[in-house]
Amino acid sequence: MSFSWTPHRFAGGALALDVVNSVVLRHDATRRIDRFAVRDQMRSFPRAAAEFCAERALFGDIVPVAAENEADFITLREAIDLYFRERILNGGDDQLLARLLEGLAKVLREAGSDSLAAATAHSALRLIAMPDPERMKICGNCGWLFIDRSKNRSRAWCDMAVCGNRAKANRHYRRKKEETP
Numbered sequence: 001m002s003f004s005w006t007p008h009r010f011a012g013g014a015l016a017l018d019v020v021n022s023v024v025l026r027h028d029a030t031r032r033i034d035r036f037a038v039r040d041q042m043r044s045f046p047r048a049a050a051e052f053c054a055e056r057a058l059f060g061d062i063v064p065v066a067a068e069n070e071a072d073f074i075t076l077r078e079a080i081d082l083y084f085r086e087r088i089l090n091g092g093d094d095q096l097l098a099r100l101l102e103g104l105a106k107v108l109r110e111a112g113s114d115s116l117a118a119a120t121a122h123s124a125l126r127l128i129a130m131p132d133p134e135r136m137k138i139c140g141n142c143g144w145l146f147i148d149r150s151k152n153r154s155r156a157w158c159d160m161a162v163c164g165n166r167a168k169a170n171r172h173y174r175r176k177k178e179e180t181p
Helices: 015-020 039-052 067-090 094-110 116-128 160-179
Strands: 136-138 145-147
Touching (some): 015 067, 039 116, 067 094, 067 136, 094 116
């Protein structure tokens, strides 16, 4: 199957969320796809992030994660996902925050300052400290994490062009099906 990093893949609004969203359909074990399980996709991510990521100006050019740091990077990605999902759904958890902070510290000590891992760690720290955490949401269609930057804070999908259209088409299909005798 052919794959390329597109603007939709960077709908999270922050590098750390885009990294977390590299797992597609995270909570559907039968359809789950980890884009970073394919080394070439993980190695090409920084180049695409430099083009599409909302925080690209903050981090400049970043290099792929060194092979010896990949396991720690994936552990960090999962800690970011667990903590922010819990924060969105239930207001946070001190144990998950502690685990995330430990992972951030390890990555910042061991990764090069220009690496994807270090940039992701800095992005996650910015998210922890964001002044309006209620703007972080979970897409109602695909389950990706994203920051709602809409004026009235009503965004429900990570990307209107993909998930929003799918949700609306699905709703229309169900309505039409119910109307049919």
